[in-house]
Amino acid sequence: MRNLTPIRFTACFIVATLFAGSVMGQQKAIEWKSLNAEQQQALQPVKEKWASLPPERQARLQRNAERWSQMSPEQRERIQKNRKRWQELSPDQRQMLRIRHRQFRQMPTAQRQAMRQAFAQFRTLPEAERKALREQFRTMSPEKRREWMQEQRKKKMAEKPTDQ
Numbered sequence: 468m469r470n471l472t473p474i475r476f477t478a479c480f481i482v483a484t485l486f487a488g489s490v491m492g493q494q495k496a497i498e499w500k501s502l503n504a505e506q507q508q509a510l511q512p513v514k515e516k517w518a519s520l521p522p523e524r525q526a527r528l529q530r531n532a533e534r535w536s537q538m539s540p541e542q543r544e545r546i547q548k549n550r551k552r553w554q555e556l557s558p559d560q561r562q563m564l565r566i567r568h569r570q571f572r573q574m575p576t577a578q579r580q581a582m583r584q585a586f587a588q589f590r591t592l593p594e595a596e597r598k599a600l601r602e603q604f605r606t607m608s609p610e611k612r613r614e615w616m617q618e619q620r621k622k623k624m625a626e627k628p629t630d631q
Contacts, residue, residue: 494523497525497526499517509531509532510532513528585619
């Protein structure tokens with residue numbers, strides 16, 4: 468199983484959210500012919516089953532198609548790559564990512580922000596160094612990982628200038 472970084476996890480979750488079902492309030496079905504040309508083009512993969520989709524899913528897909536039309540080509544390409552990566556994951560990997568995302572969303576805001584900052588810092592490292600850190604982390608036991616994370620936090624706290 469591939470080791471997924473927090474940014475990959477977040478990207479996968481966004482893609483999953485765009486294409487996964489969720490329960491909303493009761494809505495009327497949306498007729499395919501009521502969609503504009505851009506929406507129909509974006510939703511072409513689901514055209515044949517459109518009428519059988521629940522109205523809530525139709526509405527969500529319509530909103531996503533509208534957002535899609537507002538995206539830059541770079542944003543669209545990134546989302547397509549992320550969607551492809553998501554589809555290539557095994558069901559177990561997808562479930563693990565859903566769980567991790569749920570855990571991330573349940574963290575206190577400050578902790579989530581600290582994780583985002585740590586990942587942003589990680590991304591600035593040279594590729595070889597990132598690869599070495601990934602391998603080192605992957606081979607650690609869960610207990611060793613926790614210890615390593617605590618050491619990193621202590622180092623970071625020691626590096627922070629104190630306001631006196």
